[in-house]
Amino acid sequence: MTAPLATGTEQAITAIGLTKSYGDKLVLDGIDLRIPEGTVFALLGPNGAGKTTTVQILSTLVAADSGQAWVAGHDLTRDSDAVRAAIGVTGQFSAVDNLLTAEENLLLMADLHHLPRREGRRRAAGLLRRFDLTEAAAKPAATCSGGMRRKLDLAMTLVGEPRVIFLDEPTTGLDPRSRRTMWEIIRGLVDDEGVTVFLTTQYLEEADRLADRIAVLDRGRLVAEGTADELKRRVPGGHIRLRFADPGGLESAAALFGPVTRQDTEALTLSVPSDGGVTTLRAVLDVLEYASVEAAELTVHTPDLDDVFLTLTERPGHSAQPGHAPGGPKENAR
Amino acid sequence: MSTAAYAMRDSMTMLRRNLKHARRYPSMTVSVVAMPILMLLLFVYVFGGALGPGIGVAGASGDRGAYIGYVAPGIFLMAATSGAVATAVSVCTDMTEGIINRFRTMAISRGSVLTGHVVGSVIQTMISLALVIGVAVAVGFRPDATPVEWLAALGILALIAFALTWLSAAMGLVAKTVESASNAPMPLTFLPFLGSAIVTPESMPDGLRWFAEYQPFTPVNETLRGLLTGTEIGDNALIALAWGAGLSLVGYLWARSAFARGARP
Numbered sequence: 001m002t003a004p005l006a007t008g009t010e011q012a013i014t015a016i017g018l019t020k021s022y023g024d025k026l027v028l029d030g031i032d033l034r035i036p037e038g039t040v041f042a043l044l045g046p047n048g049a050g051k052t053t054t055v056q057i058l059s060t061l062v063a064a065d066s067g068q069a070w071v072a073g074h075d076l077t078r079d080s081d082a083v084r085a086a087i088g089v090t091g092q093f094s095a096v097d098n099l100l101t102a103e104e105n106l107l108l109m110a111d112l113h114h115l116p117r118r119e120g121r122r123r124a125a126g127l128l129r130r131f132d133l134t135e136a137a138a139k140p141a142a143t144c145s146g147g148m149r150r151k152l153d154l155a156m157t158l159v160g161e162p163r164v165i166f167l168d169e170p171t172t173g174l175d176p177r178s179r180r181t182m183w184e185i186i187r188g189l190v191d192d193e194g195v196t197v198f199l200t201t202q203y204l205e206e207a208d209r210l211a212d213r214i215a216v217l218d219r220g221r222l223v224a225e226g227t228a229d230e231l232k233r234r235v236p237g238g239h240i241r242l243r244f245a246d247p248g249g250l251e252s253a254a255a256l257f258g259p260v261t262r263q264d265t266e267a268l269t270l271s272v273p274s275d276g277g278v279t280t281l282r283a284v285l286d287v288l289e290y291a292s293v294e295a296a297e298l299t300v301h302t303p304d305l306d307d308v309f310l311t312l313t314e315r316p317g318h319s320a321q322p323g324h325a326p327g328g329p330k331e332n333a334r
Numbered sequence: 335m336s337t338a339a340y341a342m343r344d345s346m347t348m349l350r351r352n353l354k355h356a357r358r359y360p361s362m363t364v365s366v367v368a369m370p371i372l373m374l375l376l377f378v379y380v381f382g383g384a385l386g387p388g389i390g391v392a393g394a395s396g397d398r399g400a401y402i403g404y405v406a407p408g409i410f411l412m413a414a415t416s417g418a419v420a421t422a423v424s425v426c427t428d429m430t431e432g433i434i435n436r437f438r439t440m441a442i443s444r445g446s447v448l449t450g451h452v453v454g455s456v457i458q459t460m461i462s463l464a465l466v467i468g469v470a471v472a473v474g475f476r477p478d479a480t481p482v483e484w485l486a487a488l489g490i491l492a493l494i495a496f497a498l499t500w501l502s503a504a505m506g507l508v509a510k511t512v513e514s515a516s517n518a519p520m521p522l523t524f525l526p527f528l529g530s531a532i533v534t535p536e537s538m539p540d541g542l543r544w545f546a547e548y549q550p551f552t553p554v555n556e557t558l559r560g561l562l563t564g565t566e567i568g569d570n571a572l573i574a575l576a577w578g579a580g581l582s583l584v585g586y587l588w589a590r591s592a593f594a595r596g597a598r599p
Contacts, residue, residue, distance in 0.1 A: 059439045085441040095432035099355050111347040112442050114340065140358075156436070 011070070012037040012164050012196035013058060018067035020053055027053045029220035031067070035213070037163075038194040040186070042201055042211035046313055049217045051200035052092055055168045058198065059089045072164050088162030090153050092169045098142035102133050102152050105141060109159035120159075127155040131185070147178030154185065165189065167199040171206060183209055204309055218313040231308045239271040240284055243297040253293050257284075274300065341443035348450025352424075356458055366420050367462040370413035371469050377405045377532065378473055385533060399474050406475045407487075407558035408531025411551060413466040414491045415526065417459030418498035419519035425451050425506030426515035448589055452499045459495045460488070477562040487561040490571075493578035494554055498522060500585025507592035525551045530559075550577035 013035040020028040028050045035041045045051050056062045058071055060080045069076040072086035089095075096105050103124055110120025128134050131151045136144050141152060150170065157165060170186065171179040187210060189195050201207055207214045208228045215225040224231055239262075244250040246268070253270050254263050262271040274280045281300065288295060356363055377385070378398060386401035428434060428451070437447055467475075479487065502519045509515035528546055529535065535546035546552055553573040560567030 061435060061438055081441050084439055087439065089436065089439040091432055091435055093432040093435075095436035097351065097433045098431065099358055100351070104354070108347065108351060111350075112344060112437070112440055114343065160440070 010037045011035060012039075013041070013069070013071050013198060015058065015069040016067055018054070018057060018064045018069060020050075020057060020062070020065050027220055028057070028064070031217075031220075031222060033069075033215070033222075035196060035198060037196050038190060039212040040190050040197045040199065040210050042199050042207035042214045043217050044201060044204065044207045044214055044309065045217035046202060049313075050220045051202075051217055052168055054217070055089070055091075055166050055198070055200055059087055059166050060084055061089075085160075086162060087164045087166060088157035088160060089166045090150075090157045090168065090170060092172065094149050094153055096141045096149055096152050096156060099140060101136075101138050101140055102144065102148075103128065103137040105152060105156055106159055109156045113160040115159075123159055127158060131155045147174055147181070150174060150178065150182065151185075154182070158189075162195065164196045164198065167197060169200055169202065171201070171203070179206075186210055216309065216312050223312045224308070232303050234308065238274050238303050239301050240274045240281060241299045241301060242270045242272065242284075242288075242295040244268045244270070245294070245296045249293055249295070252291065253288065253295070256287055256291050256293065337443075341446060344443040344446035345449040345453070348446045349453050350450075352450050352454030353457070355424075356454065363458055363462065366417045366458070367413075367465050369416050370409050370462075370466045373412060374406070374409045374466065374470055375473070377409070378402050399476070402470070402473065402475045403477075403563050404559070405532060406470045406477075407562055408526055408529075408555055409470065410463060410466060410487075410491060411494065411531060411555055411558060412523070412526050413463050414459055414495040415498055415523050417462055418455065418495050419502045419522055421451060421455040421499045421502040422506035422509065422515045422519050423512060424455070425503045426509045426512050429507065430512070444594070445590060448503055448593055452496070452503055452589075455499045455503075456492060456495050459499070460492060463488075463491060463495075478564050479562045483561040487558050490554060490557055490561075490574060490578070493575070493582070497578050497581035497585055500582055500589055502585075504585055504589035504592050507589055525549060526555065530555045550574075550581065553577065 011034055013033055015031055015033040018028055018031040019026070031050075031054060033041075043051050043054060053062070057064045058069060058076065060076065060083055063077065071083045074080075074082040074086065076083055097108065100108065106124035106127055107120055110123060113120075115123065128137050131154070133148060133151060133155065136148050136152070141149060144152065154167075154170070167186065171182050174182065183206070186197055186199070190197055197210075199206075199210065211228070213226065214228055214231060215222050216231070217223070224234060226234075242253060244253065247265065250263060250265065250268050250270055254261055257270070257272055260273055263269070264271075272284055274284070285298075378401065382398045382401040382405070385405075386398060425448075428447075434447065477484075498519075501522070505518040506515045509518055526532075528542065529549055529552035530546065531551065535543045535552065538546055553570040554577065556565070556570040557567055557574045559565050560570070
């Protein structure tokens with residue numbers, strides 16, 4: 001076992017230039033990753049961006065077409081069994097045995113990790129308690145609620161005490177309470193045990209809450225990477241929006257603030273860039289009052305991950321399809 | 335532990351998993367047992383009176399008891415076959431479960447998932463076979479086999495069940511849907527009819543007779559009949575063993591490569 005958090009420089013996952021296509025559909029177009037041990041990394045992206053494919057490659061489920069990767073210090077292709085011994089994977093689709101009970105599922109994992117019987121029973125009992133699954137222990141997994149199955153799924157992943165955990169959309173389809181429970185569990189794994197978590201999500205709030213670093217994946221490419229704050233700084237989303245009662249008001253206000261504004265003549269709104277501070281807000285109000293222009297409504301917008309997401313994954317035209325035919329002119333412009 | 339010991343241990347774990355499934359959800363097992371028993375009753379009581387004299391069974395012509403002696407080994411072979419082909423459905427169903435992808439990301443013996451299915455299925459087939467043999471004896475099947483001949487007969491049946499189970503597992507792996515997995519091995523269950531299970535191949539038209547004499551089920555059937563009721567075996571035993579070993583190998587290699595072809599994206 002390597003020392004988690006010891007230096008902060010050990011990489012749990014390193015990937016260089018991963019590519020993958022299915023047929024003539026390019027799903028991943030050169031992915032580079034460096035994920036330090038003991039951190040949560042979130043891969044954020046719309047449906048079909050290639051998130052699941054990335055997880056499938058890094059968890060040895062499918063082979064990349066090209067590129068190299070190391071997980072927990074082992075080469076992904078040359079030493080895949082060592083990688084498998086160090087990782088745990090909770091996929092997007094429930095990976096529990098529906099015909100077995102929760103306890104049997106955990107014991108099955110213990111057997112497959114070649115644990116001694118007593119140790120297997122001990123870990124299973126511990127995980128059932130920790131995840132509040134004791135009442136489901138003797139029930140077939142098929143009859144458990146979605147939230148319970150997801151918890152069982154994660155508990156099964158933890159039986160082998162993995163150093164690197166992959167979670168593919170761990171809270172998709174869960175109700176808000178179960179989602180919050182999952183978040184606490186995931187954060188606890190990293191804080192208490194120093195494991196590394198690689199999670200994919202399409203929820204910005206989830207990435208914001210959990211991740212130390214976030215990468216935005218769009219159509220098979222990483223379009224941005226950094227902490228939540230770094231990403232928010234990258235988009236000029238902050239503005240003060242003024243709504244006016246008539247086009248006359250809008251026009252005079254637009255003249256006051258000059259060309260930096262954006263106006264929407266239909267909604268009668270004017271957007272003035274702002275850093276979200278009180279000083280800017282007061283200055284805007286002063287200018288309006290001095291010129292005796294009255295705004296009907298004022299709202300302050302600070303950039304959030306939604307702005308980041310929408311700005312970075314903006315679609316030219318209407319194409320919402322993931323991937324695109326390789327060999328096109330856009331493809332070569334890296 | 336060595337790699338082989340781990341492979342053994344993982345396969346046993348998977349076997350326990352499959353037997354647990356079968357015990358908890360026995361609907362498949364029930365239909366696998368019921369089919370050959372119904373066939374047996376159908377051929378003995380409905381067709382037996384007419385078929386008995388037609389095939390010239392040694393002994394009394396038109397005697398139902400004598401026809402049981404002819405048809406029962408064929409029914410046993412059918413029981414082994416129908417048990418095996420059920421594997422296609424269970425393998426295909428299992429492959430749609432998310433847990434298979436979990437297995438693929440774990441450091442376990444690659445073949446253990448399939449080995450667990452195949453061995454579990456052969457065990458179930460042998461249990462259902464025991465029931466079918468019991469019913470056959472109850473309705474008048476009186477084999478003259480010695481214990482050694484019984485063992486040999488069960489051994490041949492187990493080998494054929496093993497071979498067909500691997501083939502069936504491969505069909506289950508390549509099938510796109512559970513429905514097609516249940517249809518794909520159907521021809522296998524039909525093959526005993528086109529052999530010497532129900533009537534002698536001599537009574538068939540030329541082309542069909544040629545097929546009946548050379549298809550794998552006929553030498554197996556003749557060997558079983560010989561072991562249990564004392565008819566002539568000749569070189570059928572050797573041919574039957576060769577078919578069993580050959581089909582096992584083909585089924586195993588096919589299933590293994592189909593499984594290795596990887597996760598369904």
